[in-house]
Amino acid sequence: MSPSMIPPVRALAMRELVRFFRQPHRVVGSFAQPLLFWIFLGSGFSPAFRMAGAGMERVSYLEYFYPGILLMTMLFAGIFSTITIIEDRNAGLLQEVLVSPASRLSVVLGKTLGAMAIALLQSLVLLAAAPFIGLTPGPGSLLMILGGFVLASLGFTALGFLIAWPMESTAGFHAVMSVFLMPLWMLSGALFPLEGAPGWLWGLMTVNPVSHALQLIRLPFYHSPAELLTHSGYLTGLAVSTAWAVGCLALALWRVGQVERGADPASAVGTP
Amino acid sequence: MVRVEQLTHVYPARRKQPPRLALDRLDLTVAEGTFFVLTGPNGGGKSTLFRILCGLMRPSAGRVLIRGLDLLRESAAARSAMGVVFQKPALDVHLSVEENFKIHADLYGVAPSDYRRRLDEGLSWTGLADRLNHRVGSLSGGLARQVELVKALLHNPSLLIMDEPSTGLDPGTRRGFVDMVRRIQRERGMTVLMTSHIFSEAEEADAVAILKEGRLLARESPARLRASLGRELLVIQTTGAAPLAAELAVRPGLKVQTREGEVRVEGPDMTALVQEIFLNRPEGIRAISLKEPSLEDVYIHLTGRSLEQEESEGTRLSGGGAP
Numbered sequence: 001m002s003p004s005m006i007p008p009v010r011a012l013a014m015r016e017l018v019r020f021f022r023q024p025h026r027v028v029g030s031f032a033q034p035l036l037f038w039i040f041l042g043s044g045f046s047p048a049f050r051m052a053g054a055g056m057e058r059v060s061y062l063e064y065f066y067p068g069i070l071l072m073t074m075l076f077a078g079i080f081s082t083i084t085i086i087e088d089r090n091a092g093l094l095q096e097v098l099v100s101p102a103s104r105l106s107v108v109l110g111k112t113l114g115a116m117a118i119a120l121l122q123s124l125v126l127l128a129a130a131p132f133i134g135l136t137p138g139p140g141s142l143l144m145i146l147g148g149f150v151l152a153s154l155g156f157t158a159l160g161f162l163i164a165w166p167m168e169s170t171a172g173f174h175a176v177m178s179v180f181l182m183p184l185w186m187l188s189g190a191l192f193p194l195e196g197a198p199g200w201l202w203g204l205m206t207v208n209p210v211s212h213a214l215q216l217i218r219l220p221f222y223h224s225p226a227e228l229l230t231h232s233g234y235l236t237g238l239a240v241s242t243a244w245a246v247g248c249l250a251l252a253l254w255r256v257g258q259v260e261r262g263a264d265p266a267s268a269v270g271t272p
Numbered sequence: 273m274v275r276v277e278q279l280t281h282v283y284p285a286r287r288k289q290p291p292r293l294a295l296d297r298l299d300l301t302v303a304e305g306t307f308f309v310l311t312g313p314n315g316g317g318k319s320t321l322f323r324i325l326c327g328l329m330r331p332s333a334g335r336v337l338i339r340g341l342d343l344l345r346e347s348a349a350a351r352s353a354m355g356v357v358f359q360k361p362a363l364d365v366h367l368s369v370e371e372n373f374k375i376h377a378d379l380y381g382v383a384p385s386d387y388r389r390r391l392d393e394g395l396s397w398t399g400l401a402d403r404l405n406h407r408v409g410s411l412s413g414g415l416a417r418q419v420e421l422v423k424a425l426l427h428n429p430s431l432l433i434m435d436e437p438s439t440g441l442d443p444g445t446r447r448g449f450v451d452m453v454r455r456i457q458r459e460r461g462m463t464v465l466m467t468s469h470i471f472s473e474a475e476e477a478d479a480v481a482i483l484k485e486g487r488l489l490a491r492e493s494p495a496r497l498r499a500s501l502g503r504e505l506l507v508i509q510t511t512g513a514a515p516l517a518a519e520l521a522v523r524p525g526l527k528v529q530t531r532e533g534e535v536r537v538e539g540p541d542m543t544a545l546v547q548e549i550f551l552n553r554p555e556g557i558r559a560i561s562l563k564e565p566s567l568e569d570v571y572i573h574l575t576g577r578s579l580e581q582e583e584s585e586g587t588r589l590s591g592g593g594a595p
Contacts, residue, residue: 004381011378019366091360093375096423099326100379101351262332263284268293 005109008102012110013117015093016081020118030076030122035129038062038069041191063133067218068190071210073122074152075185079177081115082160086170104256108161108249115157116150123149130221140225148216151241155213156181158248165255184210189218212240273431273463274302274325279334281320281486294320295331296486302465302479307457309477310467312571317486318467322435325465326356338431352380355424357434361416365409369400369419372408373426380427387426394422397456414445421453432457434466438473450476482571489574497570505563506537506545511556529572533558536572 021027042062049061088094097107127145130136137145163176187201188210194202205211215237219228228234281295295317302308310318323329325336327347336343341350356362363372377387395401398418408416417437424432434453438446450473457464466473474480475494482489490497510516510533517535521528526539537545542562549560563569 007378007381011375015364015367015371015375018371019364022366088364091362093362093364093372095328095358095360096356096362096376097379098328099351099354099356100376101348101381102379103348259330260328261284261330262280263282263291265280265282265293265332267285267291268282 005103005106008100008106009110009113012097012107013114016111016114017117019084026080030073030080030118031125033076034069034073034122034126037072038065038129041065060133063135064193065191066130066133066135067214067221068185068188070123070126070149070217071152071188071190071214072185073126074119074149075156075181077119077122078115078153078156078160079173079181081111081118081157082164083170083173085111085161085164086167086173105253107256108158108252111161112154112157112249112252115160116153119153119157120146120149135221137221138224141220141223141228144220144225144228145217148213148220148241151216151238151245152210152213154245155209155241155248158245158252161252162248162255165252184208187211188214190214209240209244212237213244216241273304273306273339274300274465275337276300276321277335277337279321279324279331279336281317281324281329281331294486295324295334297334298483298486298488300481300488300491302463304463305461306478307454307464307476308466309474309480310465310483311469311474311480312483312489314469316483318469318483319435320486321483322433322467325433326354327351352427353430355427355429355432357417357420357424357432357437359435359437359439361408361420363408363416363419363423366407368405368407369411370404372419373423376423376426382427386428390426390428391422394425397452398422413440414442414449417441417445417449418452421449421456425456429462431463431465434464436467436469438468438470446470446473482574490570504538504542505569506542507559507561507563508535508537508549508557509533509559510535511558531572536569538573 020030039062042060042065045065046061049064084092085094127142160181163180164173167173187205187208189205194205194211197205215233219231219234219237223231223234276298279295279298279300280293283292283294285291294315298317298321310321312318320329324331325343327343327350330344338350339353341353343350364375367375373391374387376382382390395404398421400415400418400422403411403415408419411419420437432453437453438449441449453464453466454476456462466477468474477494479491480494480497481491508516513530513533513535517528517530520526520535520537526537526545529536539545546560546562549557
């Protein structure tokens with residue numbers, strides 16, 4: 001990353017933030033929706049929920065679901081930021097960005113860092129609810145939770161970027177969101193634990209990178225930083241989430257660099 | 273300034289559509305400091321050329337030089353020298369006018385000190401000074417165009433390229449916009465390359481190129497293009513076009529064309545012909561006009577058909593022009 005990239009990255013990231021705060025319904029929705037999900041689903045399922053596993057017996061569903069809701073915030077912030085790519089392409093700022101001398105990397109970073117900033121703001125507000133369900137992570141653990149937020153948010157935004165880039169309508173993006181992005185979250189252990197799931201579901205959940213990102217957010221609530229650094233589940237989560245985020249970013253960068261090319265002149269022989 | 277050499281572009285085959293040749297070994301030079309208009313029927317290659325020039329597409333073959341920089345090889349440097357105005361606004365409507373300007377300045381690496389000066393200069397041409405804090409979405413189409421123009425000039429480009437920039441504007445606003453571009457272009461000695469299908473816009477230009485089927489049909493100054501018709505043009509609207517044309521066609525020195533209900537005659541001493549027609553054949557004639565040829569007349573002269581016909585046929589054959 002060269003110094004000349006800073007102004008374009010900053011400008012594009014700031015644009016995401018400004019747009020976010022300019023749309024009051026979006027601000028309200030993005031804070032209220034996870035909160036309502038959490039309170040309604042969490043309270044409703046609590047009586048029926050009994051967590052298996054040593055030391056987790058007394059975890060209520062409200063508490064179990066909490067890290068999952070934080071993860072959902074990352075997912076939605078990523079989706080809302082990348083969906084503008086589609087709207088922007090034919091009549092909007094994206095045309096301007098693409099003809100400018102700004103590097104392709106700054107285009108990808110501007111978008112993902114802007115979305116990450118929004119996701120972090122939302123999650124920090126939600127984090128204030130942690131003490132009410134008895135979760136009081138120390139400063140070290142909090143930092144690790146934030147690290148989990150950063151990786152999950154980069155992963156989701158870069159993935160959304162990849163999906164949105166070639167799309168021509170936002171309707172198509174909504175379809176992908178409901179059959180692909182939401183299931184990624186549902187099968188991450190956000191709603192129910194891996195343990196005890198049917199074999200095929202367990203398999204899906206284990207290969208789902210989002211499950212591993214969730215571990216980065218869930219485990220620091222229950223373990224000290226020192227414990228985490230020797231915790232195999234946490235370290236696996238860290239490795240998978242990093243690979244996911246970096247892989248998606250690299251693919252997004254490659255995608256942005258792709259320019260529509262003319263076909264071989266010989267192929268048009270005989271057409272007017 | 274701009275040199276296009278043997279530029280060929282073929283759109284790859286798609287479902288149910290064979291590959292389509294949009295530019296066919298096109299050679300074109302735009303001289304430094306000129307106002308250059310690219311015109312012609314839809315599907316003629318204007319938009320394809322525009323997209324290649326601003327780097328949104330890579331051509332099948334050929335090259336483009338911008339101030340000696342190879343657009344395909346040294347694209348970042350070439351892009352810095354270029355300002356681009358799209359047919360559909362490239363602005364964020366949720367942001368204010370000034371916020372849009374600032375994003376542009378950051379994308380093009382404009383130093384803050386230069387930004388202020390160029391913004392003031394840009395505002396002096398337009399009516400935007402008291403609108404800096406307005407959201408772009410609240411502006412009229414004409415003002416939004418002015419925002420685009422000022423924005424595209426913030427990094428002080430030596431070449432401004434515009435794709436049908438007056439689309440969607442009413443005739444008065446359109447006129448004002450073109451005049452403004454022309455004035456700025458002269459003041460700065462900037463090169464402007466603009467695509468347009470509106471011939472009155474082309475008449476303002478230093479040079480006009482007509483693109484048809486991916487080739488250059490003509491390239492001249494508007495005055496010389498008009499002069500290539502040579503003489504005055506007589507247009508007779510009549511119900512009996514065919515017999516009248518047949519009679520006039522046999523006379524020496526007259527060039528006669530017919531279109532639905534219309535006979536077009538070029539030749540010397542049209543005034544005498546008008547008198548004669550009036551005296552001999554008043555029935556069936558609805559109107560006679562004697563005019564200096566416009567660029568559209570030039571186009572009819574060159575191709576033997578009108579732009580409207582071309583456009584309706586182009587739409588039918590290819591399902592719309594170049595994307």
